[in-house]
Amino acid sequence: MGTARTHVRLLAMLAVPALVLVMHRQPACAADPSYSQVFLYEHTSYGGASLSFTYDQDVADLTKWRLPNSKKNWNDVISSLKVGKFAKITLYQHINYGGNFVTITADGQNVKNQPNLHSIGWGDYVSSFRVRMNEYGQ
Numbered sequence: 084m085g086t087a088r089t090h091v092r093l094l095a096m097l098a099v100p101a102l103v104l105v106m107h108r109q110p111a112c113a114a115d116p117s118y119s120q121v122f123l124y125e126h127t128s129y130g131g132a133s134l135s136f137t138y139d140q141d142v143a144d145l146t147k148w149r150l151p152n153s154k155k156n157w158n159d160v161i162s163s164l165k166v167g168k169f170a171k172i173t174l175y176q177h178i179n180y181g182g183n184f185v186t187i188t189a190d191g192q193n194v195k196n197q198p199n200l201h202s203i204g205w206g207d208y209v210s211s212f213r214v215r216m217n218e219y220g221q
């Protein structure tokens with residue numbers, strides 16, 4: 084009897100932080116990022132799983148970021164993104180900011196939408212990135 088109750092309590096303790104983590108990492112696909120946010124998506128046209136970051140957040144190695152409910156990781160997966168109006172993101176080909184890179188920035192007025200990174204040669208390619216404030220946010 085006591086064991087069952089302990090079990091339930093343990094499950095509740097585990098479930099709450101997991102839920103917070105999932106919610107934080109998965110903004111609604113239809114939503115737009117705030118002025119400081121960047122949303123990254125698994126598939127083109129903002130489909131699949133998503134990640135949310137803000138100014139001065141870096142990810143040096145996307146192989147360490149797991150996709151939800153999957154053994155796959157985020158390395159060479161990102162296929163679309165949205166950049167908040169005062170934000171920019173620099174994408175890198177390799178982990179630890181190596182190889183080719185490209186910066187995608189908003190114009191200070193609107194969210195910058197990139198529904199298909201494949202169209203600019205960057206789909207399923209990104210292995211690390213840095214998010215910064217753009218020139219309009221200073």
Ligand SMILES: [Ca+2]
Binds near residue numbers: 175178210
């Ligand atoms: Ca890569």
